[in-house]
Amino acid sequence: MVTLALFNKSPSLIEALRNVEDCPVCLLCKEDLEYFYRWYFNEYYNDTTWIAKILDSMGFCSKHSWDLIRKGKDHEMSLVYEYLVKSTIVKLERVSEELKKLELNKSRIRKVINNKHLKEIKKQLQPIEVCPICKSISERTTTWIENLLMDLKDQEIKELYLDSYGLCMNHFNLALESAPPEAVETLIQKQTxxxxxxxxxxxxxxxxxxxxxxxxxxxxxxxxxxxAIKFFVGKEL
Ligand SMILES: [Zn+2]
Ligand SMILES: [Zn+2]
Structure with a gap:
């Protein structure tokens, strides 16, 4: 399966920590995302695994969809969305057929059964997966945070971290979830x-x-x- 992890050509954590303008995890994920876009458009947009992902998530999230529009990938996105549009039409037709089969009956019990069926039928129109780009970013974020927490045990890295921009509040909160006590202290010190x-x-x-x-x-x-806003929200990913 292709994920952003395969495009791990980002600058090292050390480099990201030396950049004092942005959260290091945001910077590294942004790099990963740019690699991802390059690889996706070069090789994977028409790969069956990727088409299946797009069908499961029913396209990309709003943020990444607009990113793709801005990138102007007309040929690639035409192909991908032709699959998605066709698949959605098929789903709508199937739902419409199944709705017709629902017995119209005024009895109370029938109404309860119908409502239950209706819920299940409508579910078919819902995405069953999150946006694949969001999912990959989330996986990469976890990896970078794990790396940072591991490296913080090293005194030199700890000093580098304390001189860095620090983590944006989003990534700080994620880091806190898995940080050992010594790292929690460092993270809180920097944030303050x-x-x-x-x-x-x-x-x-x-x-x-x-x-x-x-x-x-x-x-x-x-x-x-x-x-202040940037520190709470991090970079646009
Ligand atoms: Zn961040
Ligand atoms: Zn997304």
Whole structure:
């Protein structure tokens, strides 16, 4: 089965930690995603396994669908979506046929049975899998977080981590779930430092909104709100 794991050509965790502009896990997953898109369009979009995945998830999630539209892959996506559209028409026709078979009867018991059947029939139109890109990103995220937690046992990496951007809150919360006690301490220490800095910038922004200080030159506090949002949500993946 093809997953993002096969495209593990991303820069190492160390490199990602040295980049102080973004969450290292976000950076690594973004790299993985770019590799994935390249490989998917080069070889896998018409592979039967991948077509089956797309049918199970009934396409990609909203975010990744718009990513694909922006990429302008007209030939590739025409082929993939022809499969999906055809498969959905078949499902709709099947559901319509099954609905016709439901006995129309006013009795209470019949109504209860019909409602149960109706639920099952309609289920056929629902996706049975999540977006395959989201799924792969989630798998890669788990791997990178495991790597980070393992590497944090090393004093040098720990120092590098404390000097890094830190994890976005999304990845921080995921990391906390499986972090051993020593790592929890490091993670919390870093998170607190970053949030304190953002907090002081946000306070500075508010202060300069006051007419008494509004004449003061504007600085990095002007973009503190963007940094705050970014820190909570991470990179767009
Ligand atoms: Zn992140
Ligand atoms: Zn997705």
């Amino acid at each position: 430092e970053v949030l304190r800095k953002i907090n002081s910038d946000l306070e500075e922004y508010s202060r300069k909104r006051d007419y008494r200080y509004a004449h003061e030159p504007k600085g990095e506090e002007q973009t503190a709100w963007i940094r």
